[in-house]
Amino acid sequence: MSSEMQEMIDQAEKDLLHTYNRYQIVLDHGDGVYLYDTDGKKYLDFMAGIAVFAFGYNCKEYNDALKDQIDKVIHTSNYFYNEPAIKAAHMLRKVSGMDRVFFTNSGAEAVEGALKAAMKYGYLGDGRTDHEIIAMNHSFHGRTYGALSVTGNEHYREPFGQMCCNVKFADLNCFDSVEALVTDRTSAIIMEVVQGEGGLFCASEEFLRKCRELCDRKDILLIFDEVQCGMGRTGHMYAWQKFGIKPDIMTTAKALGCGAPVGAFLMTEKVAQNSLVAGDHGTTYGGNPLACAAVAKVLEMFERIDIVGHVNEIAPYLESKLDGLVNKYVCITGRRGRGLMQGLVFDRPVGQIIKTAMDNGLILINAGSDIIRFVPPLIITKADVDAMIAILEPAIAMQ
Ligand SMILES: *Cc1c(COP(=O)(O)O)cnc(C)c1O
Numbered sequence: 463m464s465s466e467m468q469e470m471i472d473q474a475e476k477d478l479l480h481t482y483n484r485y486q487i488v489l490d491h492g493d494g495v496y497l498y499d500t501d502g503k504k505y506l507d508f509m510a511g512i513a514v515f516a517f518g519y520n521c522k523e524y525n526d527a528l529k530d531q532i533d534k535v536i537h538t539s540n541y542f543y544n545e546p547a548i549k550a551a552h553m554l555r556k557v558s559g560m561d562r563v564f565f566t567n568s569g570a571e572a573v574e575g576a577l578k579a580a581m582k583y584g585y586l587g588d589g590r591t592d593h594e595i596i597a598m599n600h601s602f603h604g605r606t607y608g609a610l611s612v613t614g615n616e617h618y619r620e621p622f623g624q625m626c627c628n629v630k631f632a633d634l635n636c637f638d639s640v641e642a643l644v645t646d647r648t649s650a651i652i653m654e655v656v657q658g659e660g661g662l663f664c665a666s667e668e669f670l671r672k673c674r675e676l677c678d679r680k681d682i683l684l685i686f687d688e689v690q691c692g693m694g695r696t697g698h699m700y701a702w703q704k705f706g707i708k709p710d711i712m713t714t715a716k717a718l719g720c721g722a723p724v725g726a727f728l729m730t731e732k733v734a735q736n737s738l739v740a741g742d743h744g745t746t747y748g749g750n751p752l753a754c755a756a757v758a759k760v761l762e763m764f765e766r767i768d769i770v771g772h773v774n775e776i777a778p779y780l781e782s783k784l785d786g787l788v789n790k791y792v793c794i795t796g797r798r799g800r801g802l803m804q805g806l807v808f809d810r811p812v813g814q815i816i817k818t819a820m821d822n823g824l825i826l827i828n829a830g831s832d833i834i835r836f837v838p839p840l841i842i843t844k845a846d847v848d849a850m851i852a853i854l855e856p857a858i859a860m861q
Contacts, residue, residue, distance in 0.1 A: 464501045485820060492519025495839050495846050497825060505820070508850050509827040513658070513690050513803065513837035516717045516760065516769060524720060524759055531755035538751060540744060546754035553761040557699045560712055560728035564738075565749030565757075569689035569715035570604025572725035576652070576711045577608045577627060579729060579737040580683045584649030586736050587681065593649035594628040596640060600660030601653060603687055612652050614660065634663055637672040644676065650683040650711075651676075655701035658690035658837075661829050662798040662805030670707040683710040683733060689725065693717035694764060694840055696801035697774045704800075717840075722756030724748075769840050777801045780836065780847050787851070791858055804836040805829055810861070818857035824850060 463486065470488050490500045495518050497505045510516070517524060531546060538544050551563040566572045577595065584593035597603070597612035604610065610618060611625035619625060632639040634653065651673055657663045677684040686709035691701040693714065698704045700712065710733050715725030729737070747753070764770070781797070784806055788794045796807045808815075811831045819826050829835040834854075838846070 467500050470500070485817075487820070494518045494520070495842055503823065505823050505825045506846065506849055506853065507825045508836050508838040508842075509825045510837055510839045511721065512827065513695060513716050514719075514721060516693060516720050516840040517763065518839040518841050521720075523763065524756070527755055527759035528722065528752065531752050534751070536750065536752040537747065539746060540749060544749075544751040544754065546751045546758050547749045550754040550757035550761065551749075553758060554714075554718075554726060554728065557761060557764070558712060558714070558728055559703075559708065561731040562734040563726050563728050564743070565754065566715070566725040566727065566745060567723050567747050567753070568604070569687075569713065569725045570606040570609040571745070571748070572689065572713035572715050572727045573603045573609040573612070573652075573687060574606055575727040575738075575743060576685050576687075576713050577612065577650070578743055579711055579727065579733060580650035580652075580685060581627065582737040582742060583683055583733055584647075587649075590647065592628065592647055594630060594643075594645060594647045596630050596632055596643050596648060596651045598634045598653045598657075599631050600634065600657055600663060601687075602657070602659035603652070603654075604689075635666050635669045637669055637676075640673060641676060644680060644682070648680065648682050650685050652685040652687060654687045654689075654691060656691035656696055656800050656803055658803070658835075659829055661807075661833055662803065662835065664798070664800055667705045667707070670702070670705055674707050677710070685709055685711045685713070687713045689713050689715045690837075691800075691803055693760075694770045694773055694801075695803045695837070697770065697777055698801075699764070699770055701800070718760065719753055719756045720760045722753045724753035724757055726757075767841075773801050773840050776842060776844065776847070779844050780804060780838075780842075783847055783851050784836070787855065787858065793858070793861055798833075799836075802836070802838055802840055802842070805833045806836075808832045808834070815854075815857045815861060818860060819853055822853045822857065824853040824857075826854070 467488050488500045497507045599614040601614040603613050607626050611627045611629050614631050630643040655665050686702050688700045711729045713727045784797045798805045812834045816826050827835045
């Protein structure tokens, strides 16, 4: 590392709050599936800013769309309409099959909105204010209080006192554990269709179907958090679409803006008519013209390039290569995930493997301490997969 980069890192460590153990790299720019640090070192990126950069970096068409919007207006507030938001909302409705959209600035905020909508729905139903929400163990929904309340990781919640909402945790793919928690106060069940941070566990079709039927029977709202598994990553625009089991409320973010900070929660007309009304929810930046210009461009490119089709073409290749590693190395106990959202499960912490890969020019991310997660740009090619394996495998073999 150059002394210049070391100085920048030292400065950052003095100024920034220590909430991350960052890799000792200052990134400078990106191009396609590659990132470059300030020393000019090149990295193949299989992390994509945590499942964000669907088209890779420095995509001209995307950059131009944002630049054009910057020269018009980047913020207006929600006291007015703006054209990019109108366009983006309409396109998002179309690809999601949901009826109403609320734009947020992040995934966590999308979850907050989804929870508020569910609580209001319950409140309008029976006038009570003590409704309960069922969430899943190993889930991750974000770091704000509402999102944290439904996050199935005790370590994340414990230091922060009283959580909001009354939340109970069930096991993904164990319908009995969900049903056992239902009371007459249950207003919603929230889950990721494919869990991201929690370890790449996929909700089974049977589990989703039974939860859907339970919700229909008991007038409970089903919320799917598609912040990470949505936007084409699993080979469907939204992961639930694989089974056609539709939620009442859905969240999306991460790749929605492909780098522009934006998220959204969406709902069916039935929920919209029976939950949030004017004055119930708001945001200063959410749905601003710059973020929505990004969303509109991203969704337009998704359709034109058929990025979902590409994911379905390339994902089996990645899976077969990862399975090859599973078969070859006893320290790897399995592979989980769907599409371009994969995890290799190890019998030991993966920090050193990731560090070695990074030193050799490959960026990866973990999910928990024992899983290497693969959430590359959706545009990767077979050659990129080969290049990734060529760096990863020696790092595993060194263990
Ligand atoms: C990342 C993530 C969030 C939180 O999104 P932020 O933009 O970091 O607030 C919520 N849910 C899931 C499933 C996520 O992966």
